[in-house]
Amino acid sequence: MSNPSTGASSKSKLGSSQPSETSFKRKRGVFQKDLQHMMYGFGDDPNPLPETVALVEDIVVEYVTDLAHKAQDIGAKRGKLSVEDFLYLIRKDIPKLNRCTELLSMQEELKQARKAFEVDEEKLGTLE
């Protein structure tokens, strides 16, 4: 299989003046640990083959890259990239769309809960 790291390292050279926080050096196995558990959850062996995990990671990164590029094209009309662009891209895929709306609403609720917690903690602090 062709070596993606060479292509990626040229990408990183452009931004290599910045710390590796921003320049994604495309190390092998960025998602590897998570992917192993995930693949097991979805039906693979408890120990997936490392080459399979590496391939899936490559595919996922490519998928996310293409998705992000397309979202950026859409978002460019509006000015900047937003979540709506991603949602627009997956509008045809009903399960994904539902899952994303569910995630977003849960995140909102979490935020509310956290805010409430801060308020309560303050109350407790002042009472005690």
Next chain:
Amino acid sequence: MKQSKDPFEAALEEQEESPPDSPVGEDELTSQTPNEAQNQTDGGQNILVDDDDDDYDDLGPTIKNPSHPSSSSTPKLHSTSVNASVSAAVTNKNKEYDDDEEEENVDVELSKFPSSADPTKMAKMQAILSQFTEDQMSRYESFRRSALQKSNMRRLLVSITGSQKISLPMTIVVCGIAKMFVGELVEKARMVMTERKESGPIRPCHIREAYRRLKLEGKVPKRSVQRLFR
């Protein structure tokens, strides 16, 4: 294993059942403390769940519940007191991921279902989950708890878009989309394997075939420009 999605659901469950500004909820929690297992030392601390990894580094201070649930917390999940079930779920959720008892985790997963799923759905899930074998249970657990790291995803998105302004919802959404995509890949790969009458771990050739089929179905975004050199 990472727990990025489930804390959402745990908090959601709690959020929906106890109003956000409820000191009452707090009092109930603290009053439950003597009944609950010793784990819940501070009722206030149990309201929020957070990962013990860097998934939440974008958010505010994380609150950890350090103790392990004891088996006495399991019956509490079915108690009428909502907060008890919530805090028990929170406790179960927030520990380090050693699944000592599968049964506990069964109940944890159940109580975390958002109540947009009505009680009938919950009852159905409960019925199904109670029938699971050990193997199935552990697989289901992996399915629920696994997730791609938000920090890694954020880094990837920043490098792709070149813009630093990647909001947290965006990261979450992309992680969710990617996880479902992995699911589609793996399931299709398994289908390919059964067609070819092979068994064992999934091999790259199966994944490639699955990917090819997904492309034909149009589920993979096509590049407008061909990727010539990898």
